[in-house]
Amino acid sequence: MSGDWRKEFGRERDRLNETVLSSGHLGIKRFFALDTQAYEDGALDAGTKELMGLASSMVLRCDDCVSYHISKCYERGVTREQFYEVFNVALIVGGSIVIPHLRRAAARMEELFGG
Amino acid sequence: MSGDWRKEFGRERDRLNETVLSSGHLGIKRFFALDTQAYEDGALDAGTKELMGLASSMVLRCDDCVSYHISKCYERGVTREQFYEVFNVALIVGGSIVIPHLRRAAARMEELFGG
Amino acid sequence: MSGDWRKEFGRERDRLNETVLSSGHLGIKRFFALDTQAYEDGALDAGTKELMGLASSMVLRCDDCVSYHISKCYERGVTREQFYEVFNVALIVGGSIVIPHLRRAAARMEELFGG
Amino acid sequence: MSGDWRKEFGRERDRLNETVLSSGHLGIKRFFALDTQAYEDGALDAGTKELMGLASSMVLRCDDCVSYHISKCYERGVTREQFYEVFNVALIVGGSIVIPHLRRAAARMEELFGG
Amino acid sequence: MSGDWRKEFGRERDRLNETVLSSGHLGIKRFFALDTQAYEDGALDAGTKELMGLASSMVLRCDDCVSYHISKCYERGVTREQFYEVFNVALIVGGSIVIPHLRRAAARMEELFGG
Amino acid sequence: MSGDWRKEFGRERDRLNETVLSSGHLGIKRFFALDTQAYEDGALDAGTKELMGLASSMVLRCDDCVSYHISKCYERGVTREQFYEVFNVALIVGGSIVIPHLRRAAARMEELFGG
Numbered sequence: 269m270s271g272d273w274r275k276e277f278g279r280e281r282d283r284l285n286e287t288v289l290s291s292g293h294l295g296i297k298r299f300f301a302l303d304t305q306a307y308e309d310g311a312l313d314a315g316t317k318e319l320m321g322l323a324s325s326m327v328l329r330c331d332d333c334v335s336y337h338i339s340k341c342y343e344r345g346v347t348r349e350q351f352y353e354v355f356n357v358a359l360i361v362g363g364s365i366v367i368p369h370l371r372r373a374a375a376r377m378e379e380l381f382g383g
Numbered sequence: 384m385s386g387d388w389r390k391e392f393g394r395e396r397d398r399l400n401e402t403v404l405s406s407g408h409l410g411i412k413r414f415f416a417l418d419t420q421a422y423e424d425g426a427l428d429a430g431t432k433e434l435m436g437l438a439s440s441m442v443l444r445c446d447d448c449v450s451y452h453i454s455k456c457y458e459r460g461v462t463r464e465q466f467y468e469v470f471n472v473a474l475i476v477g478g479s480i481v482i483p484h485l486r487r488a489a490a491r492m493e494e495l496f497g498g
Numbered sequence: 499m500s501g502d503w504r505k506e507f508g509r510e511r512d513r514l515n516e517t518v519l520s521s522g523h524l525g526i527k528r529f530f531a532l533d534t535q536a537y538e539d540g541a542l543d544a545g546t547k548e549l550m551g552l553a554s555s556m557v558l559r560c561d562d563c564v565s566y567h568i569s570k571c572y573e574r575g576v577t578r579e580q581f582y583e584v585f586n587v588a589l590i591v592g593g594s595i596v597i598p599h600l601r602r603a604a605a606r607m608e609e610l611f612g613g
Numbered sequence: 614m615s616g617d618w619r620k621e622f623g624r625e626r627d628r629l630n631e632t633v634l635s636s637g638h639l640g641i642k643r644f645f646a647l648d649t650q651a652y653e654d655g656a657l658d659a660g661t662k663e664l665m666g667l668a669s670s671m672v673l674r675c676d677d678c679v680s681y682h683i684s685k686c687y688e689r690g691v692t693r694e695q696f697y698e699v700f701n702v703a704l705i706v707g708g709s710i711v712i713p714h715l716r717r718a719a720a721r722m723e724e725l726f727g728g
Numbered sequence: 729m730s731g732d733w734r735k736e737f738g739r740e741r742d743r744l745n746e747t748v749l750s751s752g753h754l755g756i757k758r759f760f761a762l763d764t765q766a767y768e769d770g771a772l773d774a775g776t777k778e779l780m781g782l783a784s785s786m787v788l789r790c791d792d793c794v795s796y797h798i799s800k801c802y803e804r805g806v807t808r809e810q811f812y813e814v815f816n817v818a819l820i821v822g823g824s825i826v827i828p829h830l831r832r833a834a835a836r837m838e839e840l841f842g843g
Numbered sequence: 844m845s846g847d848w849r850k851e852f853g854r855e856r857d858r859l860n861e862t863v864l865s866s867g868h869l870g871i872k873r874f875f876a877l878d879t880q881a882y883e884d885g886a887l888d889a890g891t892k893e894l895m896g897l898a899s900s901m902v903l904r905c906d907d908c909v910s911y912h913i914s915k916c917y918e919r920g921v922t923r924e925q926f927y928e929v930f931n932v933a934l935i936v937g938g939s940i941v942i943p944h945l946r947r948a949a950a951r952m953e954e955l956f957g958g
Contacts, residue, residue: 287493293471295475295651302644307932312894317932320933321898324895328936328937330483354895357899363826365560368563370518414586417759421755439668442940443706472666476669528877549772549779550814550818553780554821558822579770580772591784591788592788596708638931641930641931648942678943698753710785716745819871
């Protein structure tokens with residue numbers, strides 16, 4: 269069943285993004301573009317930026333953002349062991365309040381590896 | 384199907400508020416009263432206060448609070464264009480971590496306009 | 499139906515904790531141990547620490563953490579009246595943004611008392 | 614001594630913004646532009662947006678952001694009574710944890726009115 | 729030099745509270761009253777509530793609120809060992825991001841004990 | 844004057860850490876050890892973990908934590924251009940509320956480069 273959640277997650281995300289962007293609000297549209305560009309290769313490579321995005325999303329406790337960055341990191345070849353290293357940094361920085369999000373993140377991540 | 388979520392949302396909210404208030408805890412009851420009064424007409428009109436409540440709820444990332452203030456703003460005649468302006472301010476203030484909440488807020492708001 | 503949610507809640511929690519801990523990540527495992535030890539009897543008794551854990555979880559707005567500490571407090575004999583006192587402190591400290599979590603907490607707590 | 618803090622506050626802000634922007638980082642520069650544009654007249658007038666910015670800054674407990682929006686609101690003619698209405702909404706939404714920021718905000722605001 | 733910071737801290741707090749309350753805003757005045765009442769003896773004793781207030785203030789990372797509750801707890805006879813237990817719970821719940829506040833809290837607390 | 848703040852910052856940090864650790868509280872001591880270990884080479888190298896620590900500290904808006912990770916990143920050879928990439932990711936994730944911290948972070952970082 270590996271990877272299934274990514275398809276549904278992506279579809280729902282695309283559907284709602286379209287709702288938002290069809291508003292034609294220029295500021296929101298431009299922010300979405302900046303958001304995409306922030307994770308592109310630059311002085312730091314895209315992979316490192318995705319890891320920072322994942323850690324930041326975990327300490328801010330946003331499940332949707334965590335799922336999104338797990339998906340992106342997985343596609344870039346982040347290993348299980350590396351994922352747990354990110355989870356550990358986020359846990360130390362953010363404390364036990366991060367644990368419910370860490371549990372769900374681990375479950376989603378393990379699914380991708382067929383765990 | 385416009386507006387449907389407001390009825391169910393309101394019923395569930397009323398049901399749980401009754402659970403809380405039937406405890407007879409005076410401090411909680413008084414806080415609930417202050418909460419209601421904070422959005423009434425005064426040196427600032429109620430409509431402006433609802434917009435502040437909506438923006439504050441979005442940057443604090445509370446879906447239930449966002450839904451509540453969307454419903455109140457809608458009843459006061461806030462337009463689609465104005466809603467997107469509030470969403471944009473909240474997005475700029477709170478960053479991409481607000482996006483999942485903005486997506487759900489936009490979907491709920493569009494439903495009210497039959498979108 | 500009193501107490502039912504605790505069994506399912508505990509099972510799901512145990513299942514996901516096992517996923518996380520089966521990773522063998524030493525840092526995460528040690529954090530989980532520290533988390534458990536933090537609430538054990540010491541210069542302050544375990545009951546007082548659970549109350550602090552509940553209040554902290556509410557102001558940080560983490561439903562899972564709130565449910566967990568409600569369950570632990572209930573097992574230690576915290577009364578309905580005392581629960582509402584904790585809810586009130588959390589409400590005053592954290593503001594109306596805590597209310598959706600307070601509502602769900604009250605409903606879960608009342609279930610334990612057969613309310 | 615009315616208004617004094619605004620000059621020094623503005624100078625320090627300008628000086629540090631120049632440090633940041635002289636980096637030439639395009640993403641940061643564009644975000645700063647979006648930030649400015651978000652508060653311009655549109656479907657909502659600039660004054661209402663500043664009030665939303667002030668309320669949002671208070672519930673997120675950012676003293677610098679609060680000072681900035683107080684200055685902007687004051688320039689747009691927001692009255693003392695209206696400022697206290699914003700403070701009250703932020704206090705109700707964000708709770709007692711907002712109070713230290715509310716105290717400092719009130720002191721800065723009163724200075725502008727020669728209080 | 730034990731206890732010195734409490735006098736100055738209290739004076740500054742009183743001075744600014746007076747600024748806020750002299751506005752005559754009824755909602756703010758009533759919130760301040762609810763805030764005081766929340767920590768009075770009730771189904772839970774005032775001492776336990778102060779401990780919850782201290783833990784909540786630390787996880788929300790509000791230095792002023794932490795100082796206030798340290799002062800109140802100290803007056804109620806909370807011991808050094810008990811203070812460190814509260815700090816530990818807050819550290820586990822809130823993570824390393826709490827450490828700068830924990831450091832300042834420990835320094836202020838030790839001053840009260842002549843440390 | 845490059846690097847000056849690091850010496851004073853480090854001294855103050857060491858002094859206060861000693862206050863905390865001289866309490867002999869085992870839970871706090873162990874957390875501090877876990878915190879150090881979380882940033883050591885493992886499945887991810889220490890440099891990448893420091894970048895994640897810096898980004899997480901910025902979105903959580905903790906100036907002390909930001910200064911600490913800037914110092915560590917600088918010692919590992921992170922370039923000015925790379926620092927601005929981290930700042931940009933944090934700005935996009937956390938929004939304009941991050942800006943006051945970003946300003947101070949940029950100023951401290953530039954000092955290290957003799958800027």
